[in-house]
Amino acid sequence: MVKKEEENSLISLATRIKELRSAKGVTQEEAYNDTGIHFGRIEQGKRDASFTTIKKISTYLGVTLEEFFRKGFDQ
Numbered sequence: 001m002v003k004k005e006e007e008n009s010l011i012s013l014a015t016r017i018k019e020l021r022s023a024k025g026v027t028q029e030e031a032y033n034d035t036g037i038h039f040g041r042i043e044q045g046k047r048d049a050s051f052t053t054i055k056k057i058s059t060y061l062g063v064t065l066e067e068f069f070r071k072g073f074d075q
Helices: 004-022 028-035 039-043 051-061 063-071
Strands: none
Touching: 004 039, 004 051, 004 063, 028 039, 028 051, 039 051, 051 063
């Protein structure tokens, strides 16, 4: 049960990051070049991002952490 919840959380994280990145009009490659963060692995749900990585991503995408977690994490 815990593993399934973790998988769902990673999918929620992946979906939210992809949504925000796409809205900004930035490709995964551009985001990687700008931040050094491999967005592709996170957006595929293959990598669990740390808090500091999520903070860097939200700053890069121009949203606060509150805005970042406002949508898509209703579990």
